[in-house]
Amino acid sequence: MKDSLKSTIDQRKAVLDEVKKVLIERLNLYQEPQDIDEDTPLFGSGLRLDSVDATEVVVMLDMSFGIKVEEGTDPSFMRSINKLVDFIIEQKYSDAA
């Protein structure tokens, strides 16, 4: 695996690991990190979060990643773990890239 690809994957893995860890802590999820797949839905099915949990996710983005979600932001970033990670990478790293 070439270095640039390894670096992209490592960055994503680091964000994924942090997201899973913080969600488990903040939402008291019973799962271990390896039990939560990246494409797991957050609401409806999957982790079956509710509207209170959605607020927690927004707080988590601020506290753990320094991302303030502005009013009117397309909420589809909360659709799955992977979508959340896409959003974090886009918000946090895209300007620097």
Added chain:
Amino acid sequence: METLSALHEANAKEMVEKNGITVPQSYSDFDKEYYALRKNIALSDYSHYTKIKLEGDEAFDLLDFAVAGDVAEIRDEQSLYTVMLDDKGEIITDLYVMNDDDTYIVLAEHVDDATMMSLLEERQGDFEDVEITSMTESHAIVAIEGPYAWELATEIYGMDVIGIPFLGFIALEDEQYLLRGGKHGEYGFKVILPQEQAATLWADFEEKGARYELVKAGLGLHSISRLENPYFTPQGSGQLSRDPRELQLQWMVRYDKEEFVGRDALLEKREQPLENKMVGFVVEKEGEDASIAVGDKVVCDGEEIGSIATVGYSPTMKKMIAQAFLKADYAYAGISDYAIKAADGSEKAGETIATPFFVNHSMLINPNEHSFVNPDKFRNMIEQLEAKKAEA
């Protein structure tokens, strides 16, 4: 009134046999049916679903042992979407388990009635106080699915429909159930009802659905809709793996449940590093490309890193999309270093992608604010925002 199947035989374009039951494969043309599901309402017959009722003091215990999800999570008029595993921890089928006041109804699409009956009987063991009854022949399933399915459902079943949460249902009179759920990312309602009432309901939906531009549809369109919003299918991703970890379906399994078929094997596998994983893949170039097929290799700098499990053209994305079964070290979304090596030797550049592949139109519609037919309301969030901008 004639039967629902007679109605289809006379009007559908193509019929197909699933689980020994004949239902429409298509009613008109693919695009028409597809866009009805994605933009308006598609009316379908899902009577091929196996439907089994479990009653008795030990119905819960049997089901909780038989499926990998936690049946204790579902209260009256709630359902669970989960999987049934074999003793190797591999998926036999996905299924819905509905709790109707401690009578349970199982709906399964990928096994026939006889197979599901024997799977339940095999798992029954000492759970003697359970009466298992097939509803497969006696009941049909008529479904309306699409961004405005909720609005049509309110016309027939009243405003309570709007309050039904995802995977919730209402037990109607005469052994009828209205279940909210679907495998496509849009609003969806399945009506489970006695066969003899199905044709009347179908006609009612058709008549009342005209102003929503409802389209009669077959099962054919789901080869794409279930790729766009990936769900377990034995004919698709299930051909390469039935392991919930590899398929990213661990959310359908409750590991901390004391006992269920497949648990020990799954827990053993869980201790091992994952070798392969299914991820979404979108081809960079727009348009249909018939040269890409299931089984094509996925490469990265000339190295083979996996293969294509399912592939098709997404009319919404206007691109070829796929589920790729990749070596776990490479199986992450947001990577644009990979390509599909087609049978003709050409390489199709693309990117791994978080699924579902796009934002479903239903996510832009709030039943409390929007409407397809009320001219005083906006049809969706985008129209609403545009109007706000124009006002400002």
